[in-house]
Amino acid sequence: MNTDEFRRTGHELIEWIATYRERMESLPVMSPVAPGDVARQLPTEPPMKGAGLDHIVQDLERIVLPGITHWNHPGFFAYFPSNSDLASVLGDLACAGLGAQGMSWQTSPAATEVEDVVMDWLRQMLGLPETFTGVIQDSASSANFCALLCARERSTAFGQTRGGMQWEEEPCVVYASSQAHSSIPKGALLAGFGKEHLRLIETDENHALRVDLLEAAIQADLSAGRVPCAVVAAVGTTATTALDDVRGIADLAAEYGLWLHVDAALAGTAMVLPECRWMWEGSEAADSIVMNPHKWMGVGFDCSAYFVRDPEHLIRVMSTNPSYLRTAQDGEVRNLRDWGIPLGRRFRALKLWFQLQDLGVEGLQRRIRRDLDNAQWLREQVAATPEWELLAPVPLQTLCLRHVPAELAGDEVALAAHNLAIVERINRAGHCYLTPAVLKGQQMIRVSIGSTPTEKRHVEGLWQELQLQAVASLQGPVASSA
Ligand SMILES: *Cc1c(COP(=O)(O)O)cnc(C)c1O
Numbered sequence: 502m503n504t505d506e507f508r509r510t511g512h513e514l515i516e517w518i519a520t521y522r523e524r525m526e527s528l529p530v531m532s533p534v535a536p537g538d539v540a541r542q543l544p545t546e547p548p549m550k551g552a553g554l555d556h557i558v559q560d561l562e563r564i565v566l567p568g569i570t571h572w573n574h575p576g577f578f579a580y581f582p583s584n585s586d587l588a589s590v591l592g593d594l595a596c597a598g599l600g601a602q603g604m605s606w607q608t609s610p611a612a613t614e615v616e617d618v619v620m621d622w623l624r625q626m627l628g629l630p631e632t633f634t635g636v637i638q639d640s641a642s643s644a645n646f647c648a649l650l651c652a653r654e655r656s657t658a659f660g661q662t663r664g665g666m667q668w669e670e671e672p673c674v675v676y677a678s679s680q681a682h683s684s685i686p687k688g689a690l691l692a693g694f695g696k697e698h699l700r701l702i703e704t705d706e707n708h709a710l711r712v713d714l715l716e717a718a719i720q721a722d723l724s725a726g727r728v729p730c731a732v733v734a735a736v737g738t739t740a741t742t743a744l745d746d747v748r749g750i751a752d753l754a755a756e757y758g759l760w761l762h763v764d765a766a767l768a769g770t771a772m773v774l775p776e777c778r779w780m781w782e783g784s785e786a787a788d789s790i791v792m793n794p795h796k797w798m799g800v801g802f803d804c805s806a807y808f809v810r811d812p813e814h815l816i817r818v819m820s821t822n823p824s825y826l827r828t829a830q831d832g833e834v835r836n837l838r839d840w841g842i843p844l845g846r847r848f849r850a851l852k853l854w855f856q857l858q859d860l861g862v863e864g865l866q867r868r869i870r871r872d873l874d875n876a877q878w879l880r881e882q883v884a885a886t887p888e889w890e891l892l893a894p895v896p897l898q899t900l901c902l903r904h905v906p907a908e909l910a911g912d913e914v915a916l917a918a919h920n921l922a923i924v925e926r927i928n929r930a931g932h933c934y935l936t937p938a939v940l941k942g943q944q945m946i947r948v949s950i951g952s953t954p955t956e957k958r959h960v961e962g963l964w965q966e967l968q969l970q971a972v973a974s975l976q977g978p979v980a981s982s983a
Contacts, residue, residue: 502554510554517558521566522587525574525954529931532570539568575954576933578963581739581767582872582898582951585801588859592852593801603846606834613835616850619857623806626862627772627792630785633808636815636840637849641766642684644791644807645733647815647841649675649685649692651789652731652760654818661818666693673730674698674722678710678745680738682764698727707894708743708940710734712750719757731760736781737768740940740947741893741901744768748783755786763790766805768897770797771873773865780896797872797898797951798865800856804849807841815840872898872951875960879948882964888971892945900948901940904971917944922974923967930970933963 502510542564571577573584585593603612620635638644654661656673666673675689679701689699700718705711719729732754734745747763754761763784769792771777784790790808794800809815820839838844860868880895883902893901904923909915917939924937924946938947946967950960 506553510557513558517561518590519587522573525571526576528566528571528574530571530574530576530934531579531928531931532568533931534568539564570934573953574934575952575956575959576963577952577955578948578950579934579936581949582797582953583795583802584797584799584951584953586799586856586859586953589799589801589852589856592855595855596848596851599848599851601848603848604838604844605836609848610834612846612848612850613837615848615854616837617835619850619854620806620808622857623794623853624808626857626865627769628775628778629790629808632785632810633790634812635806635808636837637853638791638805638807638841639803639843640795641682641764641791641793641805642688643842644789644805645682645684645762645764646688646691647807647819648733648760648762648789648791649688649694649731651809651815651818652762653692653694655760655814656728656730659817671726671728672698673728674700675731675733676700676702676715676718676729676759677733678702678704678735678738678743680704680708680710680740680743681733681735682739682766685733685764694730704743708738708741710745710750712746712753715750716753719753719759723757729757729759731762733762733764734783734787736763736765736784737771737897739767740938742768742895742897742899743893744780744896746783747781747787751783751786760789761787763787766791766793767796769793769806770865771869771897773798773862774869774873794853794856797869798856799860799868799953800853804853812840868953871957872955875955875957876900876950878957879950879960879964886968892940892943898950900950901938901945902948903943903945904967906971906975908975913943919971919974920944920946923970926970926974927963927966930966933959933966 601609601612603609606613616637624633624635653673657669660666660669673694675694675698677685681701686699690696702710702714702718722729732750734747734750736744736747751761763781765781768780772781788810791805793805795802795804816839819841837846876895876898879900880891883889883891888904888906889902890905891900891902903920905916909919921937921944924935927933927935936947938945
């Protein structure tokens, strides 16, 4: 492709993306395709002769678009908000266009220095003290894994330089709540702790980790000769956005010498609001913190912000430093390849920079407050309406609710089927998209608010639809297709 073709097709593609965003609301939020529908439309063998990209926009429209679930749709209430705001799309485009590797300072100094600066902006925006230094990781899952590796190496006094976990006489133990994200158990297993040494502590009626049970577990491990190594505090669990008592957990971590990692992947964005910062009080004592600009902050996936108190420790755990990667500036600059697992790094700071430059702190604050207000509005409707109930507090933008019609009350199996049917009807109708989930044995309808274009009227529309489909689902089977 030459630059003339790039210009022509590139302008066409930008036009297509802009039009896609404008007509988004008329598209069904959840992709209606069946397995194989997309793959079937592509040739099974690679093109032998290059044919250029003249038809690529039509192909996107015809083959790809039907297989897209529209995460930036105003009716997207599933999973978690994960938007790709247009400013961040341009940042990603600039990143691709520059095509630079940012593994070392020298491989593209701007990639490191822009990241340094915007990560410090982000630190300030979140109200974190200067004792934290940030680095971009691909995902919170990776950041959680890094945190557990760093904890392991601290507890074992760098066992990796000897026999690793295989030589440890006393096993190291990791603690988190039973509501912790699946990447925590996964990270603990991959880091070699072993399932036997992973404690998923029970939660209280608000689904937050029980600090009393945590302390009891730590003491039991100590008296059995095991080494309490790391504890993960969740600020905003995935299912219900429950808030662990970070202060209480931090006190125990300090007392027993555990690594404290705070997982605020989704909820971290709310800390841009000073009035929300009580939610993670105690985090200033953490060894590491993760929050995802690629969730509620409108920065396109992937962009996860990992903050650490002791960068030297992180570098010691992650650094490889073979001779061909050494440069003259090594003592003076950050080489971000040593701040995480992959060697190669894209210039992801661009999309974060573009987004913050475009919105400003105040623009972002306005949007988060809008989403919090919308969530409280819906909470009030649910609380005030007979036969609807909330299964968890609503500190942020996620609601866990269900419909309990009098005729089904007490019958958990029938209630589960009924609430699943409501979700299925709504998803098929196409205006909104919800993901159901099970919370401590109860089937719930989970409403996650915070898609960039979602305004109050869309939340009002969802509430109407919930009530309508609740009645309809009591009356008959699910319609076969929208
Ligand atoms: C979403 C989420 C994660 C995982 O985030 P990825 O960036 O997709 O890996 C981890 N922890 C919590 C609390 C989350 O909400």
